[in-house]
Amino acid sequence: MMEYQEHRLAIAPMMDWTDRHCRFFHRQLTRKALLYTEMVVADAVIHGARERLLGFDACEHPVALQLGGSDPAKLAEAARIGEAFGYDEINLNVGCPSDRVQSGTFGACLMKTPGLVAEGVAAMKDAVKIPVTVKCRIGVDDQDPEPALDVLADGVFAAGADALWVHARKAWLEGLSPKENRDIPPLDYARVYRLKARIPDQFIGINGGILTLEETRAHLRHVDGVMLGRAAYHTPGVLTGVDATLQEATPPDFDFAALIEIMADYAGRHIAAGGRLGHVSRHMVGLFHGLAGARRYRQILSTDANKPGAGPQVLRDAFAAVDLTSRSEAA
Template identity: 75%
Template structure:
């Protein structure tokens, strides 16, 4: 197996990083590793697999994030995901929602490194693609020094190929999932210390990273950087990722080609029974700083959700944007 070397990734985000979002993001970057939303292992095994796991081949490299704690179920779900063609299987050890707490997985697993190790080992035994873990630096009252070390050691002892660390604690009681992404203080130095102690392991960092300049600074200390909300809310930031990964100068976005590519994709989705808004809802964040961006957003928000809306709505919204002006950097 080739060494794990994904320097940049777009984080898994529930309700956001579905297949339409990933297709859109892929039009802006060829090098970013794209993640699915978290899929619970039981759903992958028993649910509508094509709806949950299907993706366009252009999305590669793309990783499937699984939620669960039962090693056999995780192994079976990983096997199914690998069969769909995913390039990586990732275990969620960071989500603090009520749903994962009731199932004792996600961030709850920070408290049980042995369960994480069992899950990783079971998945590694069934698939040939990399198996990775995404975690927090700790939960609740844990001391983040031994807690993160114990989780990392357990994951690597079981054969994990990489560890992506959201540099915040998760509070399982008292904070909502949204608050857990914002209120616990960021501690990037804790992730840096983990890397210093494990120079031969792949460690990526996540949490509160807003732009590629920040990403570059993190890459001086760790192996990979993962952006979440910043990439979703201002997707044009992704246009600079390939230059970040490979060197060279970022290429300007061909907005006309981008819109036409997404219009063609949306048309195929509509012909398969979908709706325009399934696609365009992920594109609202385009054109920050351009004159006409507000009108663009208004048209998509009001028109794309109507029954029978077709890709001409996207073209109409794009026509409202003045590409010759940009009031602020993207």
């Protein structure tokens, strides 16, 4: 556990959101948080366009590759490829409840086959030298979360897992959409706390519904790590206080002027390589949530940034609309 202990705060893997442009942006806001890719299916890693699927900027470190799959041999091969690309960690998805994940027999439905999850972890541990971790729910459908989570945790740690990140909700594989699965099943943080208390020598991280750094600090009194998801994406300004929180210090004033130029330069390089400004700007819309001028900022990024030929100056124009003096300290 101690080798992994530095990763006390992470930004969750989120499908269609945490792509390489999102991660680059988030890394400018926090140097310490562990970043995760979107889930990438093991078969795609093995047979697909690897640079498009796995490429990332060197500044993203520490960055983890999240894999989806259930075949131990394929997971091992995909993990080897991920390690060769330079990822700092391989994570197995045992929490996504979407239909396309279920049809591939991976994601949250693997909570029902903890032995297979352990086999996958063991195969990946044998294949790579970097940490191998698992992200799961507390249970699925009618499972009792008490034995279900214990059995899964015991199995993956016996197989050599370096950490278990737990989204503190059940997943309902039938009857709820993926979006509903992120809100409707009740949060049960106490269940994750009990798991940590039972196996104190293993790294247990918690995820689900955590909105502020104050809540993060409260969770860290019970578990080893906290994973921020939608709060990090929709209100990314909260990330500017992450590094100070981990050091138990007062957050310094954040240099937004420098951020403007870093993101404009990055967007310019992406556009020069054939990309569009919107690929980058879409992840930045919530940055100034609650500040004077934030509405105009969002309008510019939602409209002008998606016009044909839009360039980095659009980002500068959007930033200029915000009154930074109205910014309150991130909690």
